[in-house]
Amino acid sequence: EADIYQTPRYLVIGTGKKITLECSQTMGHDKMYWYQQDPGMELHLIHYSYGVNSTEKGDLSSESTVSRIRTEHFPLTLESARPSHTSQYLCASSARYETTGYTFGSGTRLTVV
Amino acid sequence: GDSVTQMEGPVTLSEEAFLTINCTYTATGYPSLFWYVQYPGEGLQLLLKATKADDKGSNKGFEATYRKETTSFHLEKGSVQVSDSAVYFCALGGNTGTASKLTFGTGTRLQVTL
Numbered sequence: 408e409a410d411i412y413q414t415p416r417y418l419v420i421g422t423g424k425k426i427t428l429e430c431s432q433t434m435g436h437d438k439m440y441w442y443q444q445d446p447g448m449e450l451h452l453i454h455y456s457y458g459v460n461s462t463e464k465g466d467l468s469s470e471s472t473v474s475r476i477r478t479e480h481f482p483l484t485l486e487s488a489r490p491s492h493t494s495q496y497l498c499a500s501s502a503r504y505e506t507t508g509y510t511f512g513s514g515t516r517l518t519v520v
Numbered sequence: 521g522d523s524v525t526q527m528e529g530p531v532t533l534s535e536e537a538f539l540t541i542n543c544t545y546t547a548t549g550y551p552s553l554f555w556y557v558q559y560p561g562e563g564l565q566l567l568l569k570a571t572k573a574d575d576k577g578s579n580k581g582f583e584a585t586y587r588k589e590t591t592s593f594h595l596e597k598g599s600v601q602v603s604d605s606a607v608y609f610c611a612l613g614g615n616t617g618t619a620s621k622l623t624f625g626t627g628t629r630l631q632v633t634l
Contacts, residue, residue: 413563440621448558448607448627455621497563501622506552506571506613509622511563 410434413512428483428515430498439481444495488519522547526625541595541628543610552613553593559606600632
């Protein structure tokens with residue numbers, strides 16, 4: 408049974424629409440992350456949070472934004488979707504120290520037409 | 521900075537063949553090391569990990585040994601199955617007890633055929 412949930416699993420949306428990808432975890436983890444995964448498989452960190460009201464941009468520049476007003480919830484928003492945003496988005500969480508590794512959600516596959 | 525280098529794929533093997541996926545890293549101190557697996561259409565799952573030198577992580581027939589002298593953490597399995605077809609990611613964590621992010625390799629796709 409998954410401890411980190413992403414919704415929706417699949418989303419097809421028109422250009423210019425605003426979308427929010429949801430991510431929730433039930434493990435009480437302080438840290439949460441958003442990755443964009445390209446078709447070549449490589450993972451790109453786009454946002455992360457080390458706790459409530461803490462958000463940082465990742466290694467890959469992204470037009471998306473995130474918020475963290477509750478420990479368990481870390482939504483990602485695109486104000487105006489474009490075809491270049493078509494990708495797989497993966498959410499992950501971890502305890503304070505990375506020796507335990509990350510727990511990943513099942514991902515949201517976004518297609519912007 | 522920290523980095524992880526994985527062998528490029530795809531790796532194609534027949535069922536029951538021996539698998540090795542190479543992973544080497546660059547880091548200071550004593551990082552934790554991980555292997556993750558991603559099945560088609562899914563997120564990543566932790567496969568195994570090792571937190572100090574000479575530790576061997578193992579799970580589902582897969583093994584990897586933390587070799588500090590060669591800065592390597594190669595993934596091995598003695599006899600692969602079709603169900604092992606997936607993408608495998610090597611990852612590097614911060615020094616034990618620190619709070620840094622994981623660094624992932626670029627992934628290696630494994631395809632196992634009958």
